[in-house]
Amino acid sequence: MLFTRPTDEVLYDALIARDPAYDGFAYVCVTSTRIFCRLTCPARKPKPENCVFQDNVAACLEAGFRPCKRCRPLLKYKDQDPTVSALLDALEKEPARRWCEDDLRAAGYDLSTVRRAFKRQFGMSFLEMARLRRVGQAAETLAEGGRVIDAQIDAGFESGSGFRAAINALVGEAPAGLRGQTLLKADWLATPLGPMMAIVDDHALHLLEFADRPALPNEIRHLKERSRMSIASGRTPVTDILAAVLDRYFSGESSEFGIRIAGHGTGFERDVWTALQAIPAGETMSYSELARKMGRESAVRAIARANGANRIAILIPCHRVLGADGSLTGYGGGLWRKRWLIEHERRMAANRKSSVAG
Structure with missing residues (x-):
């Protein structure tokens, strides 16, 4: 009989108990430290909202986590x-x-x-x-x-073009294999925080991530599998609209986006992402506060996982969620970017209030 991975709740309990029965069937990736461990690791246990469970070592490394020096997975x-x-x-x-x-x-x-x-x-x-x-x-x-x-x-990578080309190689398709297919188009957008990859179709945005996010290649593969569509380098009108919207955002003019986002994810994940978009720019919220706002007080861990599954950076503002103590928590684009985005949006909000008062 094939082994079916237990729920994250069961795995977290196994992590706390250092239960050897689950050792090797799953690994815990700790978003606050970017380290992954065996479930029997003797190190201090992380908070549940900082845990992401993966099935194998390859998935942990592809997501950008490094192996623990204590349990040496x-x-x-x-x-x-x-x-x-x-x-x-x-x-x-x-x-x-x-x-x-x-x-x-x-x-x-x-x-x-x-x-x-x-x-x-x-x-x-x-x-x-x-x-x-x-x-x-x-x-x-x-x-x-x-x-x-x-x-x-x-x-x-010795050059910026090589850094980007490494991921271009993942999304590119041989011309002969593209004939007659409906394609997603991938292109790079320059931002003050570094280049971002945007993947779109003719109507909606499917992915927006920073180019140096370690998990990006894995996300692209999953997108191709979920959508059953090939991805080729290129732009659509959605790319041009997105570029203009991001320019206004980074220049401090507007935090309104108004771009259609493709309906990936489970129904619960989409509900969480909608709740994230309802957090006003310049404000932040904890996972527990977000759970209360959604009327799902008992689903804090599930909400944290859905937050981590977001593949649309900035527009679905998972950077606006903080730890229960107000600290920065894991962010796929890097905590330095999360801090920058929060401060940038606070300045924008303050400027809007000053303009209204004036």
Whole structure:
């Protein structure tokens, strides 16, 4: 019988109890620290609203989380294969190293053997894992207030165009395969906080995320799967409207967007996203306050997960939700951006009040 992953509530209880029965079937990603752990990790337990559960190590790394140094979730498998053990130890010692095939050959490894071993245990190659580790470190650079260019270089890209082209390669399709298909169009929009990727059709916006968000490649794949549509580089009138709206927003002119957003997500997630859009610019709210506003006081954790599942940055303003104590909580675009957006909107709100009073 196939193993069906328990609910997040069950997994959180298992995390608190360090229940070994669930070890290896799920991992916890802690949004406040950007670390992922085994459920039996001895470290101090995070708050439930800061927990995202993933089925495997690959999903944790693709979402931009780095492995815990206490429970060492990558090394759990070290006794199963000496090749995997040795390379994981090497990666643990040098997570920022830009590994390549020549490095593996020079160390005496057979490339196909390494690839099969890692794919079998983690669902990704060693080089893919090493690259995701660097991307995770780049995300930390941004979360700590670092520059986008530093994060780009840390992730292994020498140029901004290369940084963006890496994701373009994920959304691009061979011309022969596009004939007769309905397409989503993906393009880059420049903003003061760094480039953003917008994916649209002729009528609505499907995705808007910062280019250096570690989970972006995974989000694009999920969008393609959910929509059953191919994605190609390009623009539609929706892209042009979005660019103009963002220009007005970042210049402080307006926080009104008025763009149609495609109906992805579950019914509950869409309800949460609608509630987020009802929070006025310049104001913030905790998860529990949002739950009360929705009349779902017992669904705080579910609301936090729906908040994290939002794929439309800024327009669906998940950055306006804070921790119960008023602290900044996890934000896919980086906490430094969340802080910037909140302060920017407070200034806009203050300017509007001054204009009305004048």
